[in-house]
Amino acid sequence: xxxxxxxxSSATKHKKPKPEAPKTARGIALEAVVRIERxxxxxxxxxxxxxxxxxxxxxxxxxxxxxxxxxxxxxRACDYLVDRFIADPPPVEARAALRLGxxxxxxxxxxxxxxxNDTVAATPHKFRGxxxxxxxxxxxxxxxxxxxxxxxxxxxWLFDLFIAQFGDxxxxxxxxAMNEPAEVVERDDGYRQDRxxxxxxxxxxxxxxxxxCAAPGGKSTAIASxxxxxxxxxxxxxxxxxxxxASDRRLSRARLVAxxxxxxxxxxxxxxxxxxxxxxxRPGSFDTVLVDAPCTGLGALRRRADARWRIGAExxxxxxxxxxxxxxxxxxxxxxxxxxxxxxxxxxxxxSLDVGKRLAELAPGLEPVDDFPEGWERHGVxxxxxxxxxxxxxxxxxxxxx
Ligand SMILES: C[S@@+](CC[C@H](N)C(=O)[O-])C[C@H]1O[C@@H](n2cnc3c(N)ncnc32)[C@H](O)[C@@H]1O
Numbered sequence: 001x002x003x004x005x006x007x008x009s010s011a012t013k014h015k016k017p018k019p020e021a022p023k024t025a026r027g028i029a030l031e032a033v034v035r036i037e038r039x040x041x042x043x044x045x046x047x048x049x050x051x052x053x054x055x056x057x058x059x060x061x062x063x064x065x066x067x068x069x070x071x072x073x074x075x076r077a078c079d080y081l082v083d084r085f086i087a088d089p090p091p092v093e094a095r096a097a098l099r100l101g102x103x104x105x106x107x108x109x110x111x112x113x114x115x116x117n118d119t120v121a122a123t124p125h126k127f128r129g130x131x132x133x134x135x136x137x138x139x140x141x142x143x144x145x146x147x148x149x150x151x152x153x154x155x156x157w158l159f160d161l162f163i164a165q166f167g168d169x170x171x172x173x174x175x176x177a178m179n180e181p182a183e184v185v186e187r188d189d190g191y192r193q194d195r196x197x198x199x200x201x202x203x204x205x206x207x208x209x210x211x212x213c214a215a216p217g218g219k220s221t222a223i224a225s226x227x228x229x230x231x232x233x234x235x236x237x238x239x240x241x242x243x244x245x246a247s248d249r250r251l252s253r254a255r256l257v258a259x260x261x262x263x264x265x266x267x268x269x270x271x272x273x274x275x276x277x278x279x280x281x282r283p284g285s286f287d288t289v290l291v292d293a294p295c296t297g298l299g300a301l302r303r304r305a306d307a308r309w310r311i312g313a314e315x316x317x318x319x320x321x322x323x324x325x326x327x328x329x330x331x332x333x334x335x336x337x338x339x340x341x342x343x344x345x346x347x348x349x350x351x352s353l354d355v356g357k358r359l360a361e362l363a364p365g366l367e368p369v370d371d372f373p374e375g376w377e378r379h380g381v382x383x384x385x386x387x388x389x390x391x392x393x394x395x396x397x398x399x400x401x402x
Contacts, residue, residue: 025060026100026122029067033096036072036306043072043306066181071103072305073179077153078102080145085137086130094127101135112139152176157313158298165348174347177388178301189225189264193218194303196385196392199375200343201226203396206287207242210333212276212326213292214246215253217260217269223290224261224269245286247272247279277329288339289330293323295344295351299385299393316350323351324358327399331363334401340366343396347387352395353380359399366399 023031032050035041047068051061071078082098090098101119104110116135123131145151149159152175162171186192201222204211209227211220227242246261246269248254254273261269274280276291296311296319297304323344330340344351359366360381368381375390376383382397 023054024118024122025056025063026067026118028054028056029064029071029100030093030096030119030122032064032068033071033100034092036068037096038092043068044304066108067100067103069181069305070107071099073301073308074103074107074153075099075309076150076155077145078106080150081106081138081143082134084141085134090130091127093124094130097123097127097131098134101131102138105135105138106143148172153179154308158308158311161313161348173388174386174393178393180302182300182302183391187222189221191218191221191260191264193222194300194392196299196345196390196394198222199373199385199390200292200341200394200396202373203341203343203398204288204290206338207240208245208286209243209288209290210245210247210279210281210286210330211290211292212247212279212330212333213249213290213294214271215248215250215256217246217257217271219290219292220244220246220257220269221260221264221266224266225264228266228268242268244269245272245281246270247274247276249273249275276326279329279333281333283332284335286333286338287335288341289334291323291326291330291340291342293319293326293342293344293351295319295323295346296348298346298348299387299395300345302387303392316346316348320351320355320358323355324362327355327359327366328363331366331399331401336401338401339369340399340401341396342382342399343394345392345394347384347393347395352382352384352397356381356397359397365402367402369398369400371398372396 028050032046035046036043047065051064056064078099081102097119101115104115104119105112116132119135120128120132149156152159152172154175159175162175165171166174183194184192185195187198197218201219204223209223211223214220224244246257248257251273254271258271261271296316297307301308327340327342334340356368372383376385379395382395384395385393387393
């Protein structure tokens, strides 16, 4: 019967490349880890964007998040586990696949055949042999980490800082707690905000409130909603409508405040783009000023998976000067008798106790107020929440202007 073979073979020759198979959860996780490693992408922003555009089911999205955040937090430990079996540093795609595989095998408790086979299947062809061979070695090998900083997967300087500050046992406990996934909490209005931040917002009451480091607006919207619900009465300015004047130095971030207030239908927040040290308000215009200052974020390392690798020992120094300046500016904005709430999502002394000490010298008119609801642990003139008990660590100081 004829010779169809020729036609078939020429058809095969010019066959269009097969459309790419949709990415699996591990395939997406691998791409994310490569981009974090190679391009310095922020894990949370990148993942949000990648998952938004993916057809994955909710459960698989959760798995991608766990893989990417977990392997990023545990990167130092994971890399140690695989580096025992490779001679030279691997190219970035192979590194990412090895890290993901080791994370599943050692920290996530994924069954070995799935951890290896499915990770290898998501790896570019040319690295599959390497990744397969190394991960199989990781499965059977006993683990003795050379240092506790490697075992807990923290940079040495940060490991030493936590131990110096909290002592051996508590320091390790804090670090181990921040290797666990962050709790996801939704407020009644649907906004996702960790419980510790909600505890900070709950400290802020008054009719005329300024939130001078406001983006993306988590606290501004919580405070404004509480104002609207009449959660606290105005005893400050008779006849004045309650409002929150939210401002942030960066336009792109101030836009997030505006979009969140719009989305949540909160109409008593105004948004301004301005540096909190140079705000265009009349002195004494507010009952309460919230200074939720930029900080190292060392209490929120579960949530910011890549932060421990970005922050340097010198950052706390630079940020604490800015924190002091912001509180000094807030002192002018607040009326006599009004309050300043200073808060940061870190738990180290440089950005809490030491800021309190510098302000005691520079602003004798600011009197620390020792009034914190249950749950807060007193620390110096302020209070804090620790990440082992509260998921996210925070430090606050409450001042009254005399
Ligand atoms: C910890 S975040 C604020 C989080 C926010 N309060 C919330 O609950 O959603 C700190 C913010 O301070 C802003 N910032 C940094 N330097 C600033 C400055 N000099 N003046 C005002 N805002 C500043 C940053 O852009 C960042 O959005």
